[in-house]
């Protein structure tokens with residue numbers, strides 16, 4: 001598995017969780033567990049992806065700006081997650097903010113898969129694509145089990 005295939009595994013999980021989350025209602029067990037699962041998935045993925053994808057990409061001119069942009073979007077998603085933690089599950093504002101997060105997630109993943117992956121494919125060697133996948137997977141698992 002290369003780094004792109006490794007990252008896509010969590011991307012699919014994030015899309016599924018976010019799409020299900022915005023279909024939940026009020027103060028339900030479904031909403032609470034999907035939100036918690038999405039929160040852990042996003043945090044583990046962002047931490048591992050920054051270390052084993054964006055940091056190595058920042059070293060190359062062609063991918064420096066897109067890497068900074070990607071990391072900035074991680075912070076924006078973190079803020080939306082933090083906002084959701086302060087709003088009552090049963091309030092209308094919760095769903096509005098959850099929709100904003102779902103939208104942001106789809107946009108961010110699309111951006112990574114369509115734009116960043118193409119550029120990264122040019123600057124990373126084949127050996128790096130494999131070793132970064134191993135590093136990413138190890139870090140992702142350790143982040144998920146730590147949480």
Ligand SMILES: [Fe+2]
Pocket residue numbers: 046049070074108112
């Ligand atoms: Fe990302």
Ligand SMILES: [Fe+2]
Pocket residue numbers: 007011045049109112
């Ligand atoms: Fe990603």
